[in-house]
Amino acid sequence: MYIIHGLSGVHLIDMNIETHFSLKALNSFGIAAHAAWFARFSSQEELQSLLEGMPVSGTGPLILGGGSNMLLTSDPDMVLMNEVKGIEVVDEDADYYYVRAGAGEEWHAFVQYCIAREWAGLENLSLIPGRVGAAPMQNIGAYGAELKDVFHSLEAFHFVDKMMVTFSANDCAFGYRESVFKNKFKGQFAIMRVTFKLRKVPKFNISYGAIAQELETMGVSALSIQSVSEAVIRIRTSKLPDPKVIGNAGSFFKNPEIAEAVYLQLKERFPGMVAHPVKGGFKLAAGWLIEQCGWKGYRDGDAGVHVKQALVLVNYGKATGGEIYRLSERIYQSVLERFGVSLEREVNII
Numbered sequence: 001m002y003i004i005h006g007l008s009g010v011h012l013i014d015m016n017i018e019t020h021f022s023l024k025a026l027n028s029f030g031i032a033a034h035a036a037w038f039a040r041f042s043s044q045e046e047l048q049s050l051l052e053g054m055p056v057s058g059t060g061p062l063i064l065g066g067g068s069n070m071l072l073t074s075d076p077d078m079v080l081m082n083e084v085k086g087i088e089v090v091d092e093d094a095d096y097y098y099v100r101a102g103a104g105e106e107w108h109a110f111v112q113y114c115i116a117r118e119w120a121g122l123e124n125l126s127l128i129p130g131r132v133g134a135a136p137m138q139n140i141g142a143y144g145a146e147l148k149d150v151f152h153s154l155e156a157f158h159f160v161d162k163m164m165v166t167f168s169a170n171d172c173a174f175g176y177r178e179s180v181f182k183n184k185f186k187g188q189f190a191i192m193r194v195t196f197k198l199r200k201v202p203k204f205n206i207s208y209g210a211i212a213q214e215l216e217t218m219g220v221s222a223l224s225i226q227s228v229s230e231a232v233i234r235i236r237t238s239k240l241p242d243p244k245v246i247g248n249a250g251s252f253f254k255n256p257e258i259a260e261a262v263y264l265q266l267k268e269r270f271p272g273m274v275a276h277p278v279k280g281g282f283k284l285a286a287g288w289l290i291e292q293c294g295w296k297g298y299r300d301g302d303a304g305v306h307v308k309q310a311l312v313l314v315n316y317g318k319a320t321g322g323e324i325y326r327l328s329e330r331i332y333q334s335v336l337e338r339f340g341v342s343l344e345r346e347v348n349i350i
Contacts, residue, residue, distance in 0.1 A: 133194065
């Protein structure tokens with residue numbers, strides 16, 4: 001069960017609220033959407049002050065962090081920018097440091113902060129765009145690691161009850177790029193702080209992807225969390241476009257999981273199919289499926305598919321969220337028709 005904390009003595013604060021605010025610079029796709037009104041908050045008190053008098057029921061305002069895993073297809077009414085900061089060790093035991101970070105901290109900077117202090121466990125998650133608050137919402141993952149592997153707890157503010165709620169890992173119901181914040185509790189909470197369980201002695205994970213090969217190229221003979229992080233950064237930089245150069249949100253679709261019997265049938269028809277075994281079946285490489293359907297490098301106006309990675313949809317400048325969404329629909333349909341496999345979007349559609 002999550003724990004409810006009461007609030008007392010909260011008073012209104014003068015906040016700078018802007019109307020018809022451009023969100024183009026605040027989403028990694030670079031979509032030219034506008035918020036009817038927009039404000040920033042850096043504390044629970046400021047957030048509650050902004051919510052005072054608002055008709056919030058069920059779904060609250062859009063909480064924006066790094067804007068890195070979303071596609072804006074319309075102009076939202078209320079947008080609040082989460083700028084809760086701070087990093088501190090709140091506890092430790094023989095094996096772990098328990099490190100709490102504000103949801104508004106930039107994710108990669110936080111990872112590097114921990115690596116510099118020899119707090120291990122985040123190195124495989126280096127260079128993932130976004131902020132700390134989005135990490136548990138999405139259960140971010142890369143190169144054989146997921147957020148849930150290092151997660152301890154989080155504190156979130158409930159819009160309707162106006163209460164702080166503490167969630168354990170079980171409460172979050174983490175799945176493959178999933179959590180309760182994307183499903184059961186979507187639009188009901190603002191994540192304020194996240195506490196991570198980081199190892200004092202590293203447990204290296206270099207078997208996934210090309211990490212071991214990159215470490216060899218780097219000439220690394222003695223493993224460290226710094227070298228693993230650097231290898232991950234090099235690989236990601238070589239494969240994925242920089243959102244500051246070409247608008248994108250990284251992987252647009254999840255890698256689909258299918259039963260073993262279905263996989264064996266597909267493998268017989270498509271011998272080159274890229275997949276790896278998971279519990280209950282196989283996980284297919286969505287990028288390979290999309291590429292086989294001829295989408296890699298495709299462009300329609302300013303909406304397109306990246307030339308190096310078919311899993312990444314891009315905005316070359318002036319594409320609307322609707323245009324990118326419609327392109328994703330076409331990709332979905334073509335993969336379904338050719339392989340009988342349904343893709344699921346990893347990016348949040350707003």
